[in-house]
Amino acid sequence: MITIKDIAERAGVSYATVSRALNGRSDVSEVTRQRIFELAREMGYQPNAIARSLVRRKSDIIAVVVPDVSNPFFADITMAVNAAADEAGFTTMICNTGWDPVKEQEKLRIMVEQRVEGIILKPTAFIRPGALEALNLPVVLFWHAMPDDLSYIEVDHEAGARLAVNHLIERGYRRIAYVGGIETSPSNQIRLMAYQKTLQEHGLAVDTRLISYGPFRQESGYARIAELLKTAKPPDAVFCGNDIIAMGVLQYAREHDVAVPADLGIIGFDDIGCASLPLVGLSTVSQP
Secondary structure, three states, X not given: OOOHHHHHHXXXXXXXXXXXXXXXXXXXXXXXXXXXXXXXXXXXXXXXXXXXXXXXXXXXEEEEEEOXXXXXXXXXXXXXXXXXXXXXXXXXXEEEOOOOHXXXXXXXXXXXXXXXXXXXXXXXXXXXXXXXXHHOOOEEEOOXXXXXXXXXXXXXXXXXXXXXXXXXHHOXXXXXXXXXXXXXXXXXXXXXXXXXXXXXXXXXXXOHHHEEOOOOOHHHHXXXXXXXXXXXXXXXXXXXXXXXXXXXXXXXXHHOOOOOOOOOEEEEEEOOHHHHOOOOOOEEEEOO
């Protein structure tokens, strides 16, 4: 590996001169600077990003920590963040927590050690007050605003859930199941509470046997609707915790000749790109 010392020996200057030239310092003549840059290119010099960040006290890296990078919803978010970061001269570092709060804390610790400039986080569970402020970094959360100095971006999960349940009720469904995500997910809890309130407001009973938790995965939706439809009083509609779960429910219905929407109403949440494809045709609540 070519080092600054190697370039200094070829250029016949000191290590410090090469370092100042490569870092854009003004106390190096233009002739010397150009000579050093030409040698660096010729010799294939690659600067050590970690070492430079220690010297500059600036890494130009933004961490993006999300629960599931394979979910198109989070993939769209990370792509948008990456595009904005590129435009501003930053690099993004993507971390996947797998909906595991312990792994989330570990990723945050590693990001601090990597000296990132800031963190964009979708929490997997409720955050202990003050926990993120202790990182001493700018943090943006995809979560509802709390009384602290952090920044928040979030949709109204309650309003979205109400729209979904009302949509099903208006179309005549009465025995509506909630096939949600993992129980510790904050957004899952808010959507569940809104689901229950909306049923009650319409005079419909909340049957806990129609409420299930599980991973935000397609196979999870498939397995859980299979169980629900085998019960003595199966649901006639399903509000799903996200579109990926809804895809699993839809897949099961099609494989087992359950007519949608005649025999089973299905609605998701997120409005991922493939939801509107003709072969899918999934009703869903769109997140902006």
